[in-house]
Every structure is written in structure tokens, then in C-alpha cells.
Amino acid sequence: MTQPIGFMYDFSSPNAYLAHKVLPDLAERHGVALTYNPVLLSIVFKATHNQSPFQAFSENRQKTAYLTHDLHRFARRRGISFHMSPHFPPNTKFAMRGAVFAQGKPWEVKYIDAVFDAIWVHGQKIDDVNVLMDVVRENDLPARKIREALGDAEIKQQLKDQSKAAVRSGVFGVPTMFAGPEMFFGKNSLANLELELSRT
């Protein structure tokens, strides 16, 4: 049995959203499982002196225009709904705490789908806990338990710990996918991930 693909994500990244939409089919094609590893991008960026491509290249209008075009084209060519968030960059601190609480639960992927879609399909302001909880309820997720987890100090600490552990594994941004020890960064490395999987 091949090791599962490890998907390091934060809801705040449009590129992570697009990778998320593509990964389940990719994993199925190669007969491998997919595990979800929430990280808080702000912690990862701080630890690695990194920033989002839109910040890093803010003085390079040609490049930021291309990055935006590439997001929309990637989505369109694969039939994925995508709209740039009117609240970019979103603060996903609470949504990511929910993701940590969701880990290993039978409704984990349902929660991840719901939150990603709320931001990148429906343009909702997920920073607001009330908006996040509306999304949770509309998707028949366990609202009371999730609401509690959002304020839970242990969950908060676990998100920090997982983010720092990811950095120690070499992660500097999202989406990042692991196939065994091999790390692949960015939605446009998915073809390289596939090549890696087809070798094993």
C-alpha cells in the first residue's frame, strides 16, 4: 500500500482551493488515499520569511495580472467554480481551528468543502465567526461542537503546533502536497506529483 498524499492547506489560499478541487480525482486515479493537514499560513509565512505571491510581487503588475489570470484559467479549463474573494486575503484563524477539530471525523471533508466553497465560490466573509457558523449549519455539520472548538485553547495550540511541524518538514506555503518524503508546492506542481505517483 502506497503512502497517502498529505495535503497541507489553509482556506485563505485560492491556489489551495483549486488544488483541493483536483486532488480527490488525482488520488483516486493513482489508488492512493488523501489526508488533510490544516496549517495556519500566517504562522508558516512568519517562520519562513515568506509572503503570498500577490504581496511578494506587488510591484510587478505583469506578474500579479498573470497570477490572477492563471487562477481563473486553471479553474475554467477544469470546470471548477471560482471567484476571487471580495474579502481577500481572508482571516481564516477560526475556520482553520474548525479544520483541526474536524481532523479524522467522518464529516471532515464535508467541512473542508463547505468552507472552501463559502470563500471561493460564494464570496462569503469567513473571518466573521457568525458567517462561518451559518456555513456550518447550512451544511448540517455538528454546529454546537464546532462552535465550542473555535474557542478551545487546546485546538488553538494544536493548530500552532501542526503549522510549526509543517515548517520543520520543509513547508513554506500552501498548497503543499507530500508523496512520501517528496514535497510539491503549488497547484502547478500537481502534474509533477502525478509523475511521482506513477513511478511507485
Place this chain on the structure above:
Amino acid sequence: MTQPIGFMYDFSSPNAYLAHKVLPDLAERHGVALTYNPVLLSIVFKATHNQSPFQAFSENRQKTAYLTHDLHRFARRRGISFHMSPHFPPNTKFAMRGAVFAQGKPWEVKYIDAVFDAIWVHGQKIDDVNVLMDVVRENDLPARKIREALGDAEIKQQLKDQSKAAVRSGVFGVPTMFAGPEMFFGKNSLANLELELSRT
């Protein structure tokens, strides 16, 4: 007849070298021609406030380590010879003037192959006109005419003009591939280029 793939390159980029190795097969698979468009990266970078990823992320060791790993892995998984140049970043001003002179000549691709390999397979210091001319001679290219072109003011101007024209088309770095009006940046966008070509 579908439009050819336009490949914007500078010998100085290891990512452009890797794209160069992959593009002929890719174009053949999709039944399209491949045209070579030399640009001087220093002109492109200056015009777009851009820099190489190794410069842009110099304070992010995790990312620069990954970028280096990704170069070697991309090459290894595709059976491409590749060694990081001991003279990085090379000054390719003269080599790129030769590339402009080579455009449309029957030996154009032979020249491009020879210079890319000199830098990224054999570790030669192509900045040195004598080294460049050795490469030209070893590959039975028209040495006298090429040597003249390297000092030709019109060729020099043409390289500038082509680089600025590329910037006006949206180019901010290399490798960049055009399929009709659609622009694809970076070796890891080759799968997206293929998807684009498979639609037409």
C-alpha cells in the same frame, strides 16, 4: 493549422533549459510547431521590477532549497541531464546575441541546444566569448558569421527590441510559452499548456 508554440527564453535560466528539453516532444504530441524567441532576461526583469526566484526568495531558505530540489527532480524524473551551473547566474548577453542571429537559420535549434547544454550539462562559463566560440566550433556551427554577429550593433539592438516587445506581450520572466494569446510562465505550467493545446 494551429498556431505554433512561442517559446521565450534566455540561456541563463535553469527552468528555461528544462522547458527547452521538454517542449519539442510536447509540441510534436500536439501536432504544433515550436518557435524560439530569444529575450534578454536582464531587460525583462528591469522593465517589470522582477528578479529571479533565487534572488526574490533569498531570505526564505526553505523555499530556495525547494526550488533547487524541484529543478533536479524535474530533470531526473524525465531523464534530462542537469547540473546547477558553477557560474550562476551566467551573463548570457553574447550567447543571446548569437541566438538572435540564429533566428530562422537552419542551424538555429542546433545552436540553442549547444549553448543550453554548455551551461546546464557541462558547466561551461558562457559569459566568456572565447568559451562561447569554442562551443560554436565544437558543434560545427558557422563560427565566423556568429563571431561577427556578437559584436554587431544591429543584432544588439534587435535583442533589446525583442525583449521589450516580449514585455509588452505580458512577459515578466522565462521560460514563457505562448499558445495563441494564452501565456504560460514557468516549467511547471507546461501541463497547463498541454491542457490548452488539447482543447484546440
